[in-house]
Amino acid sequence: MRDDRSEALRDWYGRQARALPWRIPPGSDAMPDPYRIWLSEVMLQQTTVAAVKAYFATFTTTWPTVHDLAAADDAAVMAAWAGLGYYARARNLLKCARAVVADHDGVFPRTEADLLTLHGIGPYTAAAIAAIAFQSRAVVVDGNVERVMTRLGAIETPLPGAKPEIRALADTLTPDTRPGDHAQAVMDLGATICTPKSPACVLCPLRDHCDGRKAGIAESLPRKAPKIPKPERRGYVYVARRGAQCLLETRPAKGLLGGMLAFPTSDWSDTPIPAAPFDARWKDAGEVRHTFTHFHLTLRVLTTTQGGNPDRGEWAPLDPKALPTVFAKAWRQAFPDT
DNA sequence: CACACGTGGCA
DNA sequence: TTGCCAAGTGT
Numbered sequence: 001m002r003d004d005r006s007e008a009l010r011d012w013y014g015r016q017a018r019a020l021p022w023r024i025p026p027g028s029d030a031m032p033d034p035y036r037i038w039l040s041e042v043m044l045q046q047t048t049v050a051a052v053k054a055y056f057a058t059f060t061t062t063w064p065t066v067h068d069l070a071a072a073d074d075a076a077v078m079a080a081w082a083g084l085g086y087y088a089r090a091r092n093l094l095k096c097a098r099a100v101v102a103d104h105d106g107v108f109p110r111t112e113a114d115l116l117t118l119h120g121i122g123p124y125t126a127a128a129i130a131a132i133a134f135q136s137r138a139v140v141v142d143g144n145v146e147r148v149m150t151r152l153g154a155i156e157t158p159l160p161g162a163k164p165e166i167r168a169l170a171d172t173l174t175p176d177t178r179p180g181d182h183a184q185a186v187m188d189l190g191a192t193i194c195t196p197k198s199p200a201c202v203l204c205p206l207r208d209h210c211d212g213r214k215a216g217i218a219e220s221l222p223r224k225a226p227k228i229p230k231p232e233r234r235g236y237v238y239v240a241r242r243g244a245q246c247l248l249e250t251r252p253a254k255g256l257l258g259g260m261l262a263f264p265t266s267d268w269s270d271t272p273i274p275a276a277p278f279d280a281r282w283k284d285a286g287e288v289r290h291t292f293t294h295f296h297l298t299l300r301v302l303t304t305t306q307g308g309n310p311d312r313g314e315w316a317p318l319d320p321k322a323l324p325t326v327f328a329k330a331w332r333q334a335f336p337d338t
Numbered sequence: 339c340a341c342a343c344g345t346g347g348c349a
Numbered sequence: 350t351t352g353c354c355a356a357g358t359g360t
Contacts, residue, residue: 044356051346051355085344088359122358142356160339187356196354197349227353256343291351293343325345
């Protein structure tokens with residue numbers, strides 16, 4: 001706390017902290033609920049605050065404690081996560097909740113090392129939970145911290161090579177008192193002031209300490225390797241409706257959209273091979289486009305209202321909200337009225 | 339270490 | 350319209 005930069009950051013956070021559903025106000029002596037901190041941190045992995053809010057409300061209402069979540073049906077949790085993306089997080093969320101109940105008496109472990117043993121908790125999340133939920137002096141490094149630290153220290157080493165330098169600087173800035181507030185202060189700064197593009201340096205509590213700003217290179221940091229263009233893939237998706245039911249399948253537990261509810265599809269490739277789940281007069285309903293992390297996809301949507309004996313999946317009532325976004329798009333393309 | 343893994347918003 | 354990006358983890 002001797003550090004001028006940490007003090008400036010703490011004071012700024014005291015004034016400008018965002019009010020978030022999982023957050024206690026800066027300086028508060030209230031005890032955060034580790035379950036809610038954990039849940040919010042997992043949801044926030046590579047995901048914006050705006051996208052997380054509604055899901056956090058649904059999850060904490062439906063499953064208020066880690067015991068409730070551990071006892072939930074897999075399908076219910078996957079359906080509730082639908083649309084948020086990175087579905088391995090939902091699968092790991094259940095594994096983690098069940099391990100906390102089975103192996104830790106329903107109480108989240110307090111140390112980074114113990115937290116790290118749980119599914120879906122990596123170095124960032126372990127440090128964040130230790131700092132925010134348990135007031136432990138953990139050094140929290142995420143994308144925001146990387147951006148703020150590379151600018152503050154004018155670190156021009158490209159990522160990921162710069163990580164040791166970044167961590168060392170973050171360690172220097174982390175105070176002994178209220179390290180959880182400090183971690184959230186850096187992340188709020190990165191989200192609202194020290195943004196990827198057009199940072200608002202004039203409003204920054206660290207502007208007089210920032211070497212990147214002094215050198216006029218802040219906005220160009222952190223340096224990163226150029227992105228590889230995404231390849232194009234194509235496929236066929238089969239949307240069959242029979243009265244109130246649709247033909248649905250649960251995707252394999254590993255891989256893309258693993259464990260999620262889906263319509264049957266062909267393979268997705270340069271030259272997909274049509275693979276209707278049963279013989280029928282399939283009607284061409286046009287195409288939908290969707291972009292995943294590492295490829296673009298164009299799906300030709302084929303529909304029928306005939307019945308049939310499918311070679312995979314089963315007839316079941318459909319809640320479109322339980323589908324990953326790419327299949328929700330296909331559903332809307334197939335049956336715009338519903 | 340490099341790559342797989344979603345999505346919606348914004349310039 | 351296209352590309353970039355957001356509180357990363359697992360393999």
